[in-house]
Amino acid sequence: MIREVAWRLFASEYNDANLETEGGGERPPSYVVTPLGAKVNRVFVVGVITDVENVGTDGQPMWRARVSDPTGTFHVYAGQYQPEAAAILSKLRPPVFGAVVGKSRIYSPQAGTTYTSIRPEAIKAVDETVRDFWILEACRSLQRRLDAMTEAQKMDPLTKEGLRKIGVKEAIADGIVQAVNHYGKVDLSRYTAMLAEGLRYLLPEYRESAGPGEPAPEVKAPAKEEPSSEPDETETKVLEIIAALDKDGKGAPWEGILETATSKAISKDSLEESINALLDKGLIYEPILGRMKKI
Amino acid sequence: MREELAPHVHDITRALGNKVSEQEIERELSSYLNVYRVSLDTAKRSIVKKHGGNPATLAVGVSKALADLVPGDQSVNLLVRVVAVYEKEVTPQGQETKKILSGILGDPTATVGFTAWEPLPMVLAKGDVVRVQNAYTKEYRGQVQVNFGNRTSVAKEASTALPEYKGAAGQPYMGKPTPVRVVDLREGASNISVTARILSVERREVEVDGAPKAVFSGVLADETGKTQFSAWKDFDLKAEEVLRIEGAYVKSWRGIPQISFDERATITRLKADLLPPAQQLNISPRMWIEDLAERGGGADVTVRGILIDLREGSGLVYRCPECRRVLRKGACRLHGEVKGEPDLRVKAVLDDGSGALTAVFDRELTEALLDKSLEACIAAAKEAMSTDVVRDELADILVAQPIEARGNVTSDDYGLMMIVESAKLLKVDVQTEAREMLEGLEGSA
Numbered sequence: 001m002i003r004e005v006a007w008r009l010f011a012s013e014y015n016d017a018n019l020e021t022e023g024g025g026e027r028p029p030s031y032v033v034t035p036l037g038a039k040v041n042r043v044f045v046v047g048v049i050t051d052v053e054n055v056g057t058d059g060q061p062m063w064r065a066r067v068s069d070p071t072g073t074f075h076v077y078a079g080q081y082q083p084e085a086a087a088i089l090s091k092l093r094p095p096v097f098g099a100v101v102g103k104s105r106i107y108s109p110q111a112g113t114t115y116t117s118i119r120p121e122a123i124k125a126v127d128e129t130v131r132d133f134w135i136l137e138a139c140r141s142l143q144r145r146l147d148a149m150t151e152a153q154k155m156d157p158l159t160k161e162g163l164r165k166i167g168v169k170e171a172i173a174d175g176i177v178q179a180v181n182h183y184g185k186v187d188l189s190r191y192t193a194m195l196a197e198g199l200r201y202l203l204p205e206y207r208e209s210a211g212p213g214e215p216a217p218e219v220k221a222p223a224k225e226e227p228s229s230e231p232d233e234t235e236t237k238v239l240e241i242i243a244a245l246d247k248d249g250k251g252a253p254w255e256g257i258l259e260t261a262t263s264k265a266i267s268k269d270s271l272e273e274s275i276n277a278l279l280d281k282g283l284i285y286e287p288i289l290g291r292m293k294k295i
Numbered sequence: 296m297r298e299e300l301a302p303h304v305h306d307i308t309r310a311l312g313n314k315v316s317e318q319e320i321e322r323e324l325s326s327y328l329n330v331y332r333v334s335l336d337t338a339k340r341s342i343v344k345k346h347g348g349n350p351a352t353l354a355v356g357v358s359k360a361l362a363d364l365v366p367g368d369q370s371v372n373l374l375v376r377v378v379a380v381y382e383k384e385v386t387p388q389g390q391e392t393k394k395i396l397s398g399i400l401g402d403p404t405a406t407v408g409f410t411a412w413e414p415l416p417m418v419l420a421k422g423d424v425v426r427v428q429n430a431y432t433k434e435y436r437g438q439v440q441v442n443f444g445n446r447t448s449v450a451k452e453a454s455t456a457l458p459e460y461k462g463a464a465g466q467p468y469m470g471k472p473t474p475v476r477v478v479d480l481r482e483g484a485s486n487i488s489v490t491a492r493i494l495s496v497e498r499r500e501v502e503v504d505g506a507p508k509a510v511f512s513g514v515l516a517d518e519t520g521k522t523q524f525s526a527w528k529d530f531d532l533k534a535e536e537v538l539r540i541e542g543a544y545v546k547s548w549r550g551i552p553q554i555s556f557d558e559r560a561t562i563t564r565l566k567a568d569l570l571p572p573a574q575q576l577n578i579s580p581r582m583w584i585e586d587l588a589e590r591g592g593g594a595d596v597t598v599r600g601i602l603i604d605l606r607e608g609s610g611l612v613y614r615c616p617e618c619r620r621v622l623r624k625g626a627c628r629l630h631g632e633v634k635g636e637p638d639l640r641v642k643a644v645l646d647d648g649s650g651a652l653t654a655v656f657d658r659e660l661t662e663a664l665l666d667k668s669l670e671a672c673i674a675a676a677k678e679a680m681s682t683d684v685v686r687d688e689l690a691d692i693l694v695a696q697p698i699e700a701r702g703n704v705t706s707d708d709y710g711l712m713m714i715v716e717s718a719k720l721l722k723v724d725v726q727t728e729a730r731e732m733l734e735g736l737e738g739s740a
Contacts, residue, residue, distance in 0.1 A: 002588070005585075204726070245429055
């Protein structure tokens with residue numbers, strides 16, 4: 001009956017999860033366990049709500065919102081049983097910074113395929129400072145799990161008691177044992193890179209010097225080459241092109257961007273790289289396929 | 296063996312409406328117990344279920360000594376002495392606040408906490424010997440707890456039915472006391488040793504078993520934290536002095552664990568410079584909510600987290616002039632329709648990523664957060680013809696905001712609650728902290 005804690009974790013770690021477990025008691029809560037051992041029943045997410053769509057019917061709406069953070073995208077679904085969240089979602093005008101508290105969900109339409117999502121309890125439009133603070137909290141939380149998992153991978157045999165002895169908290173220790181049993185030995189460098197990515201996102205010095213070569217979170221090595229400053233201009237140019245072509249508010253069409261970019265001596269390859277980098281940084285998003293919009 | 300089981304065989308047969316013969320039941324019960332080796336309780340329930348009966352109609356529980364109790368027993372019988380009993384208020388989720396009895400039961404083998412969820416037909420007092428039938432057990436914070444539910448019957452027995460309980464008071468401790476830091480104090484710990492500075496102390500008169508008694512209570516601290524204390528003997532304690540207290544125990548008082556000691560304790564006065572000065576010790580320690588949950592609350596602690604939800608009854612409320620309860624639809628649960636007195640408060644979920652607690656802000660704090668007086672809120676509600684406007688404004692200001700709150704944290708079956716003393720919205724220098732973390736990360740890579 002004790003209220004479940006709201007985990008702060010990045011979309012990319014959450015979406016890596018494909019393990020669901022149940023707790024004890026009369027009405028056992030369900031948990032989504034991530035590869036790093038976060039045992040998530042409730043989440044607290046702050047990101048950019050990039051689009052909201054009714055994927056149900058007019059009579060029985062089901063609102064789907066995409067919430068992006070520096071590492072990936074959360075999918076939030078609100079239907080008739082989440083009336084307050086659904087009402088707020090239906091009125092939001094993306095893009096907007098949004099805070100979401102909700103329950104973890106995992107959906108497996110067929111063996112081997114799983115989708116994680118969030119069933120919201122409350123949604124609120126917030127400002128950038130709240131989002132930045134959330135990223136910092138998510139980084140801290142990720143760091144704690146990384147540290148604990150690093151220790152766990154050295155242990156043989158791995159036990160909850162052993163983890164407790166070296167100071168890992170009960171809640172994390174339990175999740176870690178379940179995660180290791182299910183996922184085996186996960187590659188931690190991917191998550192170290194994710195952590196660095198999250199931290200750099202908060203720092204203006206990296207925003208300015210980041211180039212199109214900015215690796216996606218999948219890249220293993222946490223250390224990154226200092227990109228040259230020249231491509232930065234390309235990104236700025238591309239951003240300007242997208243803003244200029246977005247005449248109806250539905251985003252700039254891809255053909256138009258390519259045409260204008262070519263006329264400004266930007267090659268197709270470097271345009272694609274710039275767009276990917278801008279997407280990663282959350283400076284633009286794709287409201288519908290083939291259209292780009294500035295955030 | 297046969298004789299012992301006879302009442303249970305009879306009980307099962309009766310629960311099945313005498314549809315099955317006692318011989319058959321006896322054979323089955325013996326098979327469950329001796330071949331499958333399950334507990335008597337499980338065996339009885341399984342047999343009744345197997346024959347299509349309702350296990351809840353079983354009336355004869357299994358008598359056990361307190362030391363033999365394990366969590367999850369559906370039906371146990373006990374012969375125990377009430378070691379302590381007190382009334383407390385709980386508010387189960389989605390239900391009205393109700394009064395329940397809680398306390399400690401003892402027999403010659405152990406002492407165990409208990410909770411009576413339904414009103415009992417008699418008044419229970421400390422020292423009473425009672426026969427309890429059909430109680431059930433659960434695990435609460437890692438310990439077995441006895442629960443009295445609506446199937447449980449409680450009857451008083453002669454005081455001679457059990458030897459007099461000699462527990463916490465009087466009985467000397469065995470062995471060397473365990474040194475404990477203040478931050479590590481846990482409810483139920485006994486025979487501990489603490490080295491601390493007294494920050495404050497005052498004499499109070501209390502009533503123990505109908506007789507007046509002096510207790511010396513205050514606050515003490517070491518480098519790790521501070522705690523309230525109660526000394527049940529006059530040790531001539533003075534503020535500022537540094538002591539080693541050996542043979543103390545930890546007890547919860549109003550939901551907060553505190554250190555207590557009596558004539559069994561030894562006090563050694565130490566050099567004043569052994570610990571930092573009082574001024575330095577008297578800060579409110581910053582704590583994680585998961586640690587507060589493990590400790591069972593704390594006095595004057597500081598928590599940083601996010602207000603992730605406003606609870607029902609936040610904003611402009613009306614209270615009963617008699618009992619101060621918040622009115623629902625203009626009526627008090629006890630005093631019916633009354634003219635309510637307006638008040639402001641916030642009940643919010645504060646979550647720091649390690650755990651969650653309910654934070655309660657009083658009128659003064661709420662006014663400061665809103666930057667609006669109670670009168671202005673009443674006027675705004677009148678104009679909008681609904682008190683919702685005040686709540687909405689609070690939600691606007693508070694929800695999703697990082698906040699630092701200081702106060703006492705109490706603990707009960709429904710989790711932690713902080714009565715907030717002071718609070719401020721947090722302004723965090725995100726860039727500096729991120730830069731530090733990144734340097735640490737790159738340094739170790």
